Amino acid sequence: MSSLDELSAAEIAVGVREGAFSAEEVARAALDAIDQREGEVAAFLQVSNELALNVARATDAARLRGEELGPLAGVPCGFKDNMQLLGTRTTCASRMLENYESNFTATCVGRMLAAGVTPVGKTNMDEFAFGSSTESSAFHRSNNPWDTTRVPGGSSGGSAAAVAAGEATLCLGSDTGGSIRQPASFCGVVGMKPSYGVVSRCGVVAFGSSLDQVGPFGRSVGDVALAMDALVSGGADPFDASSQACEAGFLSALEAPVEGRRVGVVPQLMEMEGLSDEVKDGIRLAERVLEDQGAQLVEVELPHIASAIAAYYVIAPCEAFSNLARFDGVRYGYQEPGCATLDEQTARSRAHGFGEEAKRRQLLGAYLLSSGSYDKYYYPAQQVRTLITQDYLRAWGSCDVILMPCVPRCAFKFGEMSDPTQMYASDMFTISNNIAGNCGISVPLGLGPDSCMPLSAQLQGPAFKDQSLLSFARALERGLDLGRGLGAGAPVAPGFAKRGGEL
């Protein structure tokens, strides 16, 4: 007997394939772990018990028929609640969509299901993904499994917390300005934002259409590689015009040596105001680990990166305002009763369906797109986007990946960051990656000596060099013992490990 949360995705899939345990047994163990732990973590908005058991039984039946099982057969997986999955609600953690029943299954979710995962539920998030702490969820907060008085990060905070607490082996999240990497960093798990276009956005409720990208969370780089292989299998998605055909092979490229390859470091970023000492020390540790494996450190410059925050908070609210205009209370979403006219119904449905931050972002977008502001802010922001993209292109001339902090400090306490614009500024290390469409990943480094909370390093790579990025992430993981042995990935948060979930 072992606890499900000690197994990797690959170990679960092999166990199911070889009959060491059934997918249904795994599903029951996962649901039991959720049952035992969820009271303190609150990572899920909906636990899909019945769906999980039905899918797991179908996996077992396929095995009995002699069919070949997928590479993620039986692996418990959660999905951020902005992803459509038939048989579940898709609420985006908003009153606006509180009762919205999924009409179809998002491509990314469907590809994970095709690879064999067991869907255990829909995870909490900041409302419509607007936030960095999951505090703007209309339904409840989620707690950081390493210290439940702290936020799990956001906006994909529920996904990160579920993986860190061992409630799921994998989760999907979405990242518009850091919403996968930042919560992964706060919760001590691996979180990857693929290059823009690698994963289909079809069926994922849109926030910033030129920035949004779906990616996986796992407790090891290997698990994330397996999920990436599933997400890109099947090629470009005809239902997302920006989706590109990308080759699978993440798992096989994982152990590619980094010897002789170049890691860019940006001295200017290490001097950023607000960067904590323990994070700085963590990045130096990551440098040594990669150097010890023969990687070569080179200094690179990203002169316009400081302007990324301003560019992002022009582009993202404008795109959000345009995307959220569809919520008019007619075809779906909250509808205010008793209105005399359609105009009144629309304005009141939106006023009462959206929470504070969702209203803020839309008003900011509405202002920035109004005549006069467009030329002052919107157009220049898109020009700055060009400058940031060019900075990166120059940097890629001398390095294969860039190593930098993911967040300035460890997870903060609830209520500590009350000013929304202060929260925006904390995205400074993650945002430029979305603006340029590059790939990025947060890799856990263990606990900080001052905070005793998880710290991470971020690696960023050129657009569509996602496999190369993952091999650097694996090299970093290979050189670290996070409590499970050298190179074995991150542990479940100690307060939750082995609570329920016996297999």
Place this chain on the structure above:
Amino acid sequence: MSLSKEDVAGIADYARIALSDDELEQMLGYLNGAVELLEPIRHFDLGGVEPTFHPIGDLSNVMREDRAGAYGRGLSLGEALKNAGSARERYFRVPSILGEGGDR
């Protein structure tokens, strides 16, 4: 130049979000703070810099055959209406579009 409460009321109207007086006041503080954060964008020398509206260039529209239910993605009537706040027979139901009155 900071925004006035009247400006914010106009923006809320444009965004079709009915805000209370208190909310307008809060939004005023927020918007002025947020716009200040964006100020750096106006101080770059951007002469001759082309904008990048999207990280992937060369995208083109995807055209499909104009046929109901093509590609297996059509919703049945029941599915299409199931999330509507108000429906009648085959239709979404809305209040009067032109002024008050009519069938409510």
